[in-house]
Amino acid sequence: MDALLFAFVAAALAGIGDQTQVLAGSLSARGDRPGAILAGMAIAAAGMAAIAFIAASFVSDMVGVRAQTQFVALALAFAGITGLMKPEPLRWAERVRWGGFLGALLFGGYAAASGRIQFMSLAFAIRAEMPVFAAVGGALGLLAAAIPAALLGDKFLALNLRPARIAIGVVLLVAGALVFLNAPPPAV
Structure with a gap:
């Protein structure tokens, strides 16, 4: 169960200001229903969790x-470094007029599978005794980050998330360094 909690917290933190969160806010601001957006994101996150588990x-x-x-240390450091950078917008996703569910499913799945949350979910799942818990924790963390964006829509997009992204990036970098320094010694 520790793997579920660690993966959930890491993914939820890394999801702040991430492409999937911005996509959920953009779809909601466009007038799509938050429930449909979150349902699409949930299915995409479940697919992401299945890939990480397998x-x-x-x-x-x-x-x-x-x-x-x-x-795990590398995944945390990668998430920290990418958190310090401005997220790449999904410009091509904005041009396509999909409904909230289908847009969140397709583009949310792409953004989640190609980002730091998937990398962390995989790393936590590899390290965990029960990989399914780490994979599910990562998916739930992704959804936890998408919920406020889907509910607030354009109000969410107006928020300045840069300070939060930088603070979380630093925290993830420090966590990655601590995990690396506390890795078990090499087998002799």
């Missing part, structure tokens, strides 16, 4: 605990 099931037995821990 990949982790194959990889976790191939690498040792030290490498697994270092992979």
